[in-house]
Amino acid sequence: MKYAGSLLAIVSLAFAQQQAEYQQCGGINFSGSTECVSGTVCTKLNDYYSQCLPGAAAPAPTGSSLPRLGGVNTAGYDFSVATDGSFNGTGVTPPPAQFTHFANEGANLFRIPLMITTAWQLMTPQVGGQINETWFSSFYDPTVQAALASSPNTHVIIDLHNYARWNGAIIAQGGPTNDQFTSIWTQLAQKYGSNERVIFGIMNEPHDVPSVSTWVDSVQQVVNAVRAAGSTNFLLLPGSSWSSAQAFPTEAGPLLVKVTDPLGDNSKLIFDVHKYLDSDNSGTHPDCTTDNVQVFQDLVNFLQANGNRQAILSETGGGNTASCETLLANELAFVKNNFPTMVGFSVWAAGAFDTTYVLTQTPFVNGTDQALWTAAGKIPLPITAILRVIDTSGRSQAELALKVSVECNGVLGVEYVSMSDCSPRCMLQIEWRYSEHYGCQM
Secondary structure, eight states: OOOSSOEEEEEEOOOOOSSGGGOEEEOTTOOSOOOOOTTEEEEEEETTEEEEEEOOOOOOOOOOOOOOEEEEEEESTTTTBOTTSOBOSOOOOOOTHHHHHHHTTTOOEEEEEBTTTBOHHHHOSSTTOOOOHHHIIIIIHHHHHHHHHTOTTOEEEEEOOSTTEETTEETTBBSSOHHHHHHHHHHHHHHHTTOTTEEEEOOSOOOSOSOHHHHHHHHHHHHHHHHHTTOOOOEEEEOSTTTBTTTTTTTTHHHHTTOOOTTSSSTTEEEEEEOOOSTTSSSOOSSOOOOOHHHHHHHHHHHHHTTSOOEEEEEEOOOSSHHHHHHHHHHHHHHHHTTTTEEEEEEEEEETOOTTSTTOOOOOTTSOOOHHIIIIISSOSOOEEEEEEEETTSSOEEEEOOEEEEEETTEEEEEOOOOOOOOSOEEEEEEEESHHHHTOOO
8 A cells, every 4th residue: 555755664673483482472463372382481572563582481471561652632521620629510521533533643542531530520429439330331431432442552541630639638638538549540440450551540730739758659559459459551650740741850750760560560650741831831821932852851861760661741732823833843753752761642632622722632623633733743653563474485474573663754763672583585574554644655
């Protein structure tokens, strides 16, 4: 298939004849055996490919990795939540068609606030109580399922949008107890723990917390509760100061890096940061004044110096103005080029927002996109490649894991995988994922 544009791929690889030691053992759309012969371990290289690699037999690792993520916040259920955590209303359901719209353009991440990340009060009208099953099954869960159905690659962030508060009182600091806080996440983990494409955003934008260390302890309690419920989902750990990416390295970051995961490592604990581009970082003005590149460079330096940890920019954005089109594009280019330290981003916001909202990314009725999304957010991810290797002697077919750099319309990305030996006389068949979304030619 051909698509307008150009593609430059630089591939470093070596082949492996198909045999038990280097066979594929997992990945999206893989239907074969997931068992490896003695002396090898089924190792996940990316979402599409796991391979039997030499290694001592050991318990299956709990660690995993997220693919490169990019998409939008689909707001609505959070519309009646104030920044003090109070709630007065019913929220608005994001239009389901938007998920398909953005997924068709290459987005693979939807953050759904106030809807499991929606208003805590909508989910459980009484703090620490049981989930309102009528509301959950009629509104929130259908929205999550619509997002997941938009593409087999889609991930959804369930975002508890309460600012570390319930009706003005701060969790474990005069407000709900940690047990009441963990109750909602235990229930959500029981509902979504079997779907690895659902990511748990523990709390949206904690702010003005008297004790950051006490807040970090509350985060640790949620991690423990989610794991106790049997869930192995990725968890987003929020800091303080409105989840500020700028404050993270010196404020909550040094404490959050000490949060532990009962799974045994920290690979599924991702730090959750926000950063806007207007003059006061409030995300309330149409014009942008900074691209935040230095802020994110400082964050990347901190993460790499503290165990090569990862973060996700789950909120950022600007107005549909020339300044924001340029500066947000710069910011997101930095985020993309610093994968895997920066897992990805989610632009604020589409969903139930009107097309006149100051930071709207809601498509127009005729299906056209907002200027900012077209200029900076659209085409959020580099192409992923799978290389299939066929031994032309007819003896076998092998699957190959490779390292590939792809440059498409100025977006550069690298997929990290392993390399191994292969016999000669192999024919290569390359399958490019998302090429239709990137204007690239195969």
